[in-house]
Amino acid sequence: MDGQPHEKDDEVPLAVPLLVEDRHTPERADSTGVTVITGYLGAGKTTLVNYILKSQHGKRIAVILNEFGEELGIEKAMINQGLESSLVEEWIELPNGCVCCSVKHSLVQALEQLAERPERFDYILLETTGLANPGSLASVLWVDDELESMIHLNSVITVVDAKNIDHQLHEHKECGKVSEAFLQIAYADVVILNKIDQLCSVVDNFSSKLVMLESDIHQINSLAKIVRSEYCSVDLDDVLHCRAYETKFASRKMLSDLVNTKTLSLCHDLEVSTVCVTENRPVCLDEVKRWLEQLLWEQQDFKILRAKGVLNIGGSEFSHMLQAVQDVYEITPVYAWEEHDVRSNKIVFIGKNLNEENLAMAFRLCTCEEQPAVKSC
Numbered sequence: 001m002d003g004q005p006h007e008k009d010d011e012v013p014l015a016v017p018l019l020v021e022d023r024h025t026p027e028r029a030d031s032t033g034v035t036v037i038t039g040y041l042g043a044g045k046t047t048l049v050n051y052i053l054k055s056q057h058g059k060r061i062a063v064i065l066n067e068f069g070e071e072l073g074i075e076k077a078m079i080n081q082g083l084e085s086s087l088v089e090e091w092i093e094l095p096n097g098c099v100c101c102s103v104k105h106s107l108v109q110a111l112e113q114l115a116e117r118p119e120r121f122d123y124i125l126l127e128t129t130g131l132a133n134p135g136s137l138a139s140v141l142w143v144d145d146e147l148e149s150m151i152h153l154n155s156v157i158t159v160v161d162a163k164n165i166d167h168q169l170h171e172h173k174e175c176g177k178v179s180e181a182f183l184q185i186a187y188a189d190v191v192i193l194n195k196i197d198q199l200c201s202v203v204d205n206f207s208s209k210l211v212m213l214e215s216d217i218h219q220i221n222s223l224a225k226i227v228r229s230e231y232c233s234v235d236l237d238d239v240l241h242c243r244a245y246e247t248k249f250a251s252r253k254m255l256s257d258l259v260n261t262k263t264l265s266l267c268h269d270l271e272v273s274t275v276c277v278t279e280n281r282p283v284c285l286d287e288v289k290r291w292l293e294q295l296l297w298e299q300q301d302f303k304i305l306r307a308k309g310v311l312n313i314g315g316s317e318f319s320h321m322l323q324a325v326q327d328v329y330e331i332t333p334v335y336a337w338e339e340h341d342v343r344s345n346k347i348v349f350i351g352k353n354l355n356e357e358n359l360a361m362a363f364r365l366c367t368c369e370e371q372p373a374v375k376s377c
């Protein structure tokens with residue numbers, strides 16, 4: 001951690017809010033949720049980790065830190081022993097490098113070691129280097145078979161510096177590559193729009209600037225929840241209980257939020273954007289899979305980074321949820337359709353150079369009106 005902790009970090013809180021409620025007891029009792037914390041250099045990732053560790057939630061939290069380019073390539077694991085216990089620091093040695101590329105395997109081993117400890121953790125936070133592409137990391141953590149029973153990916157939290165994000169989004173891009181600031185927002189389940197105090201000190205029309213930044217973020221990723229903050233003082237529910245990857249346990253609210261997500265097309269200057277496609281007729285599961293595999297696995301003049309959707313599969317009485325990160329995807333039955341449910345299909349794509357019309361047209365070709373019913377549940 002190379003940032004300086006803010007002096008507020010050392011103050012004893014005057015009041016202890018009850019931030020973690022019983023209803024949040026992990027559904028998978030045997031598996032620990034991992035929250036990936038990412039963000040541009042200096043955005044406030046360490047500030048967020050410190051804030052979480054020092055909040056009095058009574059939970060045991062392990063933190064794995066990955067610093068890109070550190071000489072020794074050493075990772076530091078800080079473990080919060082819970083309410084009224086001191087912070088314990090440990091070192092986990094990983095080879096030098098960035099978790100999203102060269103040391104995935106070691107990271108997986110480190111997570112296994114943490115998860116296998118007799119004293120169980122309630123949460124594991126993984127603070128990535130400011131240069132990491134959270135997509136690779138998310139896809140590894142989401143699907144790793146060795147880890148599946150012990151840990152699960154909870155969410156990706158991206159900390160954004162409100163004063164500098166404009167510049168970061170519009171700075172020079174390497175040809176053909178999506179810049180890190182876009183990737184970090186594209187893969188985020190929650191965006192913490194931090195340092196709003198600093199933004200306030202440099203712009204006159206502070207409120208409208210904030211709204212504009214939020215609109216830019218939502219044009220890149222309409223699925224992300226945006227939380228404004230100073231020194232990352234956020235509601236811990238937003239960071240620890242997001243559960244963006246729990247497809248099987250997706251709530252009706254999560255699905256209805258998806259259905260209500262819209263394509264925002266105000267600014268055409270953004271490298272990455274969200275596109276939503278809908279289809280009212282039932283779709284054929286095999287056709288959808290074939291289409292997705294083409295989109296995700298074959299070379300295209302566009303790139304899908306993340307997708308989420310609700311599907312009405314012909315012949316099935318279950319709504320299905322689609323999740324995709326990079327080249328990995330999953331379609332899972334979620335809950336039985338009820339009489340009042342509107343059985344429709346919606347997929348939200350986040351990616352580079354997406355063409356709404358082409359995607360909508362291809363989705364239409366997946367309908368199964370002319371095809372035999374598919375029994376998937």
Ligand SMILES: Nc1nc2c(ncn2[C@@H]2O[C@H](COP(=O)(O)OP(=O)(O)OP(=O)(O)O)[C@@H](O)[C@H]2O)c(=O)[nH]1
Nearest residue numbers: 003004006041042043044045046047130195230231
């Ligand atoms: N004014 C102001 N400063 C902040 C805020 N949040 C964090 N900082 C300060 O910004 C600096 C960088 O914060 P860090 O938490 O170290 O940021 P980081 O993302 O971990 O930085 P790297 O590890 O270098 O990528 C520190 O000096 C923090 O105290 C905020 O909301 N307002």
